[in-house]
Amino acid sequence: MDMRVSFRRIRTALAKEEFRRAVFVVAFLTPFLVTLIVIYGLPSLLCFLMSLTDMGLNFQFNWLTPPWYNYIKIIQCEDPYIPEVFYTTLLYVGATLLINSPFALVLGIFTTYNIRRENLSAVLRLLWFLPRMTPVVIYGLLWQWFADPYVGPLAKIGQIFGLRDVYWLLDKPYSQILMIVVNGYVGASWGMIIFSSSVKCIPLELFYAAKVDGASDWAVIKNIILPLLKWPMLFVTAWQTLSLLGSYVQILVIWDGHALTSGTEVWSLYSYDMAFRSYEFGYSAALAMVIVVVALGLIALYFKIFGFRRMLEPSRVEV
Amino acid sequence: MSKVSTYREAVVKAKVRSIVGTLIVYGVVCVPLVPLLLMYGWLIVQAFSGRPVEWLLPNQPTLGNWYFLTKPIEFGGTPLFPVSFWRLVLNTLMLALGTAGLVVVIASLAGYAISRFDFKGRDPLLRSVVILHSIPGVLFLIALMYLLNSLGIYGKGLLTMISVIIIKAGIESPMYTWMLKGFFDSVPWELEWAALVDGCSRFKAWRSVVMPLIFPGIAAVSVFAFLSGWEEFILVYTYITDERYFTLSVALDRLIGAFRFINYGVLAAFGLFYLIPAIIFFILTQKYLTTLRIIAYKG
Numbered sequence: 001m002d003m004r005v006s007f008r009r010i011r012t013a014l015a016k017e018e019f020r021r022a023v024f025v026v027a028f029l030t031p032f033l034v035t036l037i038v039i040y041g042l043p044s045l046l047c048f049l050m051s052l053t054d055m056g057l058n059f060q061f062n063w064l065t066p067p068w069y070n071y072i073k074i075i076q077c078e079d080p081y082i083p084e085v086f087y088t089t090l091l092y093v094g095a096t097l098l099i100n101s102p103f104a105l106v107l108g109i110f111t112t113y114n115i116r117r118e119n120l121s122a123v124l125r126l127l128w129f130l131p132r133m134t135p136v137v138i139y140g141l142l143w144q145w146f147a148d149p150y151v152g153p154l155a156k157i158g159q160i161f162g163l164r165d166v167y168w169l170l171d172k173p174y175s176q177i178l179m180i181v182v183n184g185y186v187g188a189s190w191g192m193i194i195f196s197s198s199v200k201c202i203p204l205e206l207f208y209a210a211k212v213d214g215a216s217d218w219a220v221i222k223n224i225i226l227p228l229l230k231w232p233m234l235f236v237t238a239w240q241t242l243s244l245l246g247s248y249v250q251i252l253v254i255w256d257g258h259a260l261t262s263g264t265e266v267w268s269l270y271s272y273d274m275a276f277r278s279y280e281f282g283y284s285a286a287l288a289m290v291i292v293v294v295a296l297g298l299i300a301l302y303f304k305i306f307g308f309r310r311m312l313e314p315s316r317v318e319v
Numbered sequence: 320m321s322k323v324s325t326y327r328e329a330v331v332k333a334k335v336r337s338i339v340g341t342l343i344v345y346g347v348v349c350v351p352l353v354p355l356l357l358m359y360g361w362l363i364v365q366a367f368s369g370r371p372v373e374w375l376l377p378n379q380p381t382l383g384n385w386y387f388l389t390k391p392i393e394f395g396g397t398p399l400f401p402v403s404f405w406r407l408v409l410n411t412l413m414l415a416l417g418t419a420g421l422v423v424v425i426a427s428l429a430g431y432a433i434s435r436f437d438f439k440g441r442d443p444l445l446r447s448v449v450i451l452h453s454i455p456g457v458l459f460l461i462a463l464m465y466l467l468n469s470l471g472i473y474g475k476g477l478l479t480m481i482s483v484i485i486i487k488a489g490i491e492s493p494m495y496t497w498m499l500k501g502f503f504d505s506v507p508w509e510l511e512w513a514a515l516v517d518g519c520s521r522f523k524a525w526r527s528v529v530m531p532l533i534f535p536g537i538a539a540v541s542v543f544a545f546l547s548g549w550e551e552f553i554l555v556y557t558y559i560t561d562e563r564y565f566t567l568s569v570a571l572d573r574l575i576g577a578f579r580f581i582n583y584g585v586l587a588a589f590g591l592f593y594l595i596p597a598i599i600f601f602i603l604t605q606k607y608l609t610t611l612r613i614i615a616y617k618g
Contacts, residue, residue, distance in 0.1 A: 021436070025438050028428040028432035029432045029433075031425045031429065032425050032496060033429075036447070039459070040451055042462070042466070047462040055465070106347060107347070111348060115344060124349070127352050127356070130355055131355065133546075134594070134597065135549070135550035135552070135594070135597065137575070138571070138594055141590055142359070142361070142362060143358070144575065144579060145361060145365075146361075153354075185355065243452075246454075248456075249553050253552070253572065268455050268457045269457075271455075272460065275457075275460065276464075276557055281461060284461055285462070288457050291455045291458070292454060292455065295455070299453050
């Protein structure tokens with residue numbers, strides 16, 4: 001009898017403790033979950049619903065018939081700008097990715113393995129970090145000066161190479177080259193840091209062994225570092241593809257209002273312009289949803305390639 | 320004799336090869352930095368020059384570009400902003416501090432719970448941080464525009480500013496929660512056990528034992544969130560219509576629209592002022608900056 005009572009007591013005490021623990025977890029997670037729902041969940045749902053309407057400045061949900069009309073408009077290119085925006089986005093993501101991933105890989109290896117004076121390579125990496133640290137409006141101002149047709153250095157350097165009367169910000173394809181470079185500078189440092197820390201994770205014995213065998217620096221990079229950096233490389237490429245698909249603020253700041261004519265109107269920016277310059281909120285929501293669908297497809301693919309754990313541990317090097 | 324010459328040849332070859340290698344390495348790393356250095360150098364020189372600066376040569380040194388610190392900025396005789404420059408600074412500080420404060424509260428609570436407790440939905444929650452990256456920034460802007468408008472918050476001055484702070488903090492917090500979770504993971508369990516055994520409540524254990532230990536993490540998160548609030552452009556540009564609540568970023572954007580091609584001096588001086596927090600941060604944390612891995616939402 002007594003035993004049973006004390007068991008019950010223990011059980012209720014345990015249940016109480018369990019309850020207390022649950023309350024604690026809920027209390028600690030609530031602010032986070034509320035923001036997730038209000039800032040991420042609700043807008044995603046809203047955006048999807050808006051994409052089925054022709055919402056304008058009146059903010060009314062006027063359902064379209066068929067509901068997916070906006071998507072048909074995009075896929076069948078009823079909007080005459082779609083092909084050009086699509087092409088610009090492809091060019092932008094593809095070319096900038098080359099800077100953000102393979103070039104960042106070269107930077108990461110060079111500043112970590114080849115330049116062995118730690119102070120010097122730290123300074124160089126810091127300088128590469130400048131564009132990322134700079135507020136976007138100032139970064140835009142710097143490039144606007146740099147590409148200024150009258151006082152900017154770019155026009156002067158261009159003249160040396162015979163490019164006269166080129167307006168780097170407005171004339172295709174120069175404006176597009178600029179768009180890629182401007183965003184490449186911002187993205188390169190991120191990959192560089194990941195690759196640099198990955199190189200640092202490689203056990204030094206491997207390098208010693210290679211050196212003892214008389215391997216050159218190039219051979220070490222080709223046969224030791226590159227194969228080991230396969231996963232970080234895939235991770236950076238995957239992550240940067242997603243970032244680039246959604247990025248547009250730099251272009252908005254620099255090409256304010258001239259993006260369509262100078263061939264720098266990427267998909268996200270087009271969606272922004274449709275919403276906040278043409279006030280076609282329904283259509284712009286559909287344009288934004290297209291990015292979500294593409295990005296989710298890519299993520300599903302990445303999860304399949306990486307597995308979940310790998311995706312979250314970007315710089316682990318497997319030796 | 321021939322052996323010596325082949326040996327010499329080999330030495331020379333190796334030397335040439337190493338010099339060429341070094342040149343390639345430094346060329347690839349340093350040459351693309353030249354335009355960047357030119358731009359940042361220009362910003363400094365131009366801020367103190369009365370006339371347009373070509374390359375980096377000062378042109379009529381002056382402090383005149385900094386008049387906006389005391390007098391209103393005028394364009395064509397009318398002031399560009401209805402409030403003083405320092406009010407713009409105050410607005411920007413409000414946004415930055417508000418964002419940092421909210422982010423620290425949300426991330427330190429959730430980061431701890433995710434790091435320490437095993438609960439239903441923990442894995443999907445972790446997974447969601449990656450999946451959230453698939454949502455483009457423009458989607459928030461469009462959907463939240465509808466939400467703000469239907470709640471009657473759009474174009475309401477202070478109320479809009481507060482909602483911008485909440486939105487900004489909300490967008491940033493998953494990333495920082497992730498970052499702080501890493502810091503919480505590194506605190507050994509035994510310390511909390513000891514505190515709990517000694518009769519601490521869980522909350523007290525979190526507050527007085529764990530939190531002080533991850534102070535560096537909290538500091539890093541506050542600084543990053545502060546800077547990201549200080550630099551915020553698109554939310555303010557899109558939602559805040561009341562010019563009394565403009566921040567420095569939107570003000571600078573408007574200045575660029577007005578003074579470009581006419582007076583780069585004011586633009587550079589204004590920009591340099593706006594850059595000060597980033598520069599301070601840059602100098603103080605240069606050692607850690609390049610080793611910290613920051614999940615990036617920029618391109």
